[in-house]
Amino acid sequence: MTELASAAFTASSPAKAMIAAFLHDVWDNGNADAVDTYLAESYTIHHDPGDGWHGQTLTRDGFKHRLVTSRAPFPDQKFSVDMMLEEGNRVAVTWRWSGTFLADLPGFPATGKPVHTSGITIYSVDGDRLTGHWQVTDRMSVFQQLR
Amino acid sequence: MTELASAAFTASSPAKAMIAAFLHDVWDNGNADAVDTYLAESYTIHHDPGDGWHGQTLTRDGFKHRLVTSRAPFPDQKFSVDMMLEEGNRVAVTWRWSGTFLADLPGFPATGKPVHTSGITIYSVDGDRLTGHWQVTDRMSVFQQLR
Numbered sequence: 001m002t003e004l005a006s007a008a009f010t011a012s013s014p015a016k017a018m019i020a021a022f023l024h025d026v027w028d029n030g031n032a033d034a035v036d037t038y039l040a041e042s043y044t045i046h047h048d049p050g051d052g053w054h055g056q057t058l059t060r061d062g063f064k065h066r067l068v069t070s071r072a073p074f075p076d077q078k079f080s081v082d083m084m085l086e087e088g089n090r091v092a093v094t095w096r097w098s099g100t101f102l103a104d105l106p107g108f109p110a111t112g113k114p115v116h117t118s119g120i121t122i123y124s125v126d127g128d129r130l131t132g133h134w135q136v137t138d139r140m141s142v143f144q145q146l147r
Numbered sequence: 148m149t150e151l152a153s154a155a156f157t158a159s160s161p162a163k164a165m166i167a168a169f170l171h172d173v174w175d176n177g178n179a180d181a182v183d184t185y186l187a188e189s190y191t192i193h194h195d196p197g198d199g200w201h202g203q204t205l206t207r208d209g210f211k212h213r214l215v216t217s218r219a220p221f222p223d224q225k226f227s228v229d230m231m232l233e234e235g236n237r238v239a240v241t242w243r244w245s246g247t248f249l250a251d252l253p254g255f256p257a258t259g260k261p262v263h264t265s266g267i268t269i270y271s272v273d274g275d276r277l278t279g280h281w282q283v284t285d286r287m288s289v290f291q292q293l294r
Binding site: 087090 | 264265
């Protein structure tokens with residue numbers, strides 16, 4: 001575990017602290033090896049419209065491939081957690097995201113400009129591992145900032 | 148309180164039941180008078196990118212104006228709740244939404260066709276009243292279905 005993803009957010013449970021560390025290590029820093037620490041052997045993307053892996057159940061290697069592919073256009077991306085709610089084996093996370101558009105997407109040449117968006121993710125947790133998510137991101141705002 | 152917004156979802160607390168009834172009475176059925184039953188006297192839209200009232204604090208009359216304006220293009224709209232998570236005075240709701248595009252939006256003449264999307268809303272609750280929300284909707288999918 002490393003420092004929390006957001007200076008504004010203070011984790012109040014082990015599951016929340018684990019998710020904050022996951023966002024920082026895996027998504028902010030792009031540490032693919034850390035996927036083995038945070039993910040169960042099977043991870044299901046229950047709902048994530050616009051994500052290329054929507055509806056799929058991934059192995060850790062499959063998740064690492066998603067991580068590398070998703071981070072490539074925005075390699076300096078950062079998540080900032082706004083709040084978390086926990087009930088049972090699920091944690092809801094509201095977040096803001098920013099990154100510099102540095103590598104081309106299909107139909108969209110890289111602009112070198114900053115892009116901002118936000119989203120909410122409901123993580124499913126089994127002990128100290130993540131088993132999946134249900135997510136909605138504001139991809140309309142990303143689309144509007146790609147040109 | 149009326150029947151729940153979704154046959155698949157069973158509310159397990161008073162706050163969850165109130166929110167399910169709010170979605171059904173106010174948003175599905177367009178009952179503006181019911182706003183007085185569910186909302187506190189002041190309601191803050193903390194975060195809702197793309198919503199015309201993003202960042203504003205509304206009176207009940209202001210919320211009724213937002214309701215009527217928002218529902219106009221899709222008067223038969225229905226919310227289906229997938230799950231709810233509650234912690235403290237907040238409830239996270241994952242939902243799917245559908246409606247028929249029956250009245251024009253700026254730049255988009257009505258098509259008469261069904262539109263589907265999804266979102267996640269974190270409601271703030273004070274006793275038996277709603278005081279605000281933090282929401283992300285998949286408005287990109289709506290945009291893609293307007294033509």
